[in-house]
Amino acid sequence: MRLFVKHRSEYRFSEPQARLVQLLRLTPGNHAGQSIVSWRIDVDRDARLKPARDGYGNETTMLYIDGPLDRIAIEVSGEVLTExxxxxxxxxxxxxxxxxxxxxxxxxxxxxxxxxxxxxxxxxxxxxxxxxxxxxxxxxxxxxxxxxxxxxxxxxxxxxxxxxxxxxxxxxxxxxxxxxxxxxxxxxxxxxxxxxxxxxxxxxxxxxxxxxxxxxxxxxxxxxxxxxxxxxxxxxxxxxxxAPISGLRIGGGHEALAIDVHVGPEPAAQD
The missing domain is CATH 3.10.620.30 (C8orf32 fold)
Structure with missing residues (x-):
């Protein structure tokens, strides 16, 4: 089956944050029965992205953002062939x-x-x-x-x-x-x-x-x-x-998280 995936996470902070460090486990891997055709990670502001692999063998991306920031959106999208x-x-x-x-x-x-x-x-x-x-x-x-x-x-x-x-x-x-x-x-x-x-x-x-x-x-x-x-x-x-996203932030206040996920045989509709 050909599936299109779009996963969007949006954080909003009650107070500006000085720094944000996140570990992203959002990238699927290839194996028998699953082939990644394309995959990308987008962030709606300047960020440093460092790909790696964790102790379990998961493909990971470290995300570093310097503030001040009161919100951030992280979006991954791609195409996968499954069997x-x-x-x-x-x-x-x-x-x-x-x-x-x-x-x-x-x-x-x-x-x-x-x-x-x-x-x-x-x-x-x-x-x-x-x-x-x-x-x-x-x-x-x-x-x-x-x-x-x-x-x-x-x-x-x-x-x-x-x-x-x-x-x-x-x-x-x-x-x-x-x-x-x-x-x-x-x-x-x-x-x-x-x-x-x-x-x-x-x-x-x-x-x-x-x-x-x-x-x-x-x-x-x-x-x-x-x-x-x-x-x-x-x-x-x-x-x-x-977990798809984990990490820490430097700053006070609280955060609100909104997640939207699309999985289907057609690409997600554009906002």
Whole structure:
């Protein structure tokens, strides 16, 4: 599938900022099933952009801006060719061994309730059917909801609520997979939903390592393995480590963030 992506983030500050430093994980990589035709990053003011690669192998860009500034807009856009590989990730840049992804983080720590639930599932002994059975069980368990950005997205909180957006759903699946000895990680990306009129969505899902197969994606929120509607951008132990934008600012006051994402078979309409 040929997909066009446009991701625009606009920050507004209540007080002028002296300096802004941001780490951008907004550039997808090439692997079997995903080829980047074109990709660019635009900033609406003078900025220094330094491309790099982080410890997970993600393509990153460091953004440096000197103030004073009261707003900034960062826009990435590009064209991607995708192919349905039944969730299998082949040819991606891998810098860490699978065992690294068995460790928990505050967002992916399984509490006693989640551990007890997983034990009741009677999962198969073989890793591949075990991973699929776990993903299917969690897909049926949760009510899909949109949550406020300030909502606790930890696996324990989302499991207790039995309701999650893609980010929270992925955290629960990652935590559950690690409890049964399956290395798991978070994937930040985009999803084209052809049944929705606008087709706009930032998205997240999980990948689980299965001996003999490698990394396989599981989108428990959508109830499927990633298909050609998915665009894979960045990975990490959890969402925080794969977040599209993170960084710091030098200046007082507070900030407001507005995000607009377009994903679809046609380029986004020009403003």
């Amino acid at each position: 349905d590989r039944a969730g299998m990730v082949i040819g991606s840049t891998e810098t860490l061994p699978p065992l690294y992804y068995l460790q928990s983080t505050p967002l992916t720590k399984a509490d006693a309730a989640l551990i007890d639930y997983v034990e009741t599932l009677g999962l198969p002994a073989e890793p591949q059917p075990r991973a699929h059975a776990l993903a299917e069980a969690l897909a049926d368990l949760f009510e899909p909801v949109a949550v406020h950005p300030a909502t606790d997205q930890s696996a324990a909180a989302r499991f207790a609520a039995r309701a999650a957006d893609p980010q929270g759903n992925a955290h629960v699946l990652i935590a559950a997979a690690r409890t049964v000895g399956l290395p798991a990680r978070y994937v930040a990306g985009h999803l084209y939903r052809p049944d929705e009129s606008d087709g706009h969505a930032a998205h997240g899902w999980a990948e689980i390592w299965i001996d003999g197969y490698g990394w396989i994606g599981f989108d428990a929120f959508e109830g499927c393995c990633p298909r050609d509607e998915h665009v894979r951008v960045a990975i990490g132990l959890d969402h925080r480590e794969a």
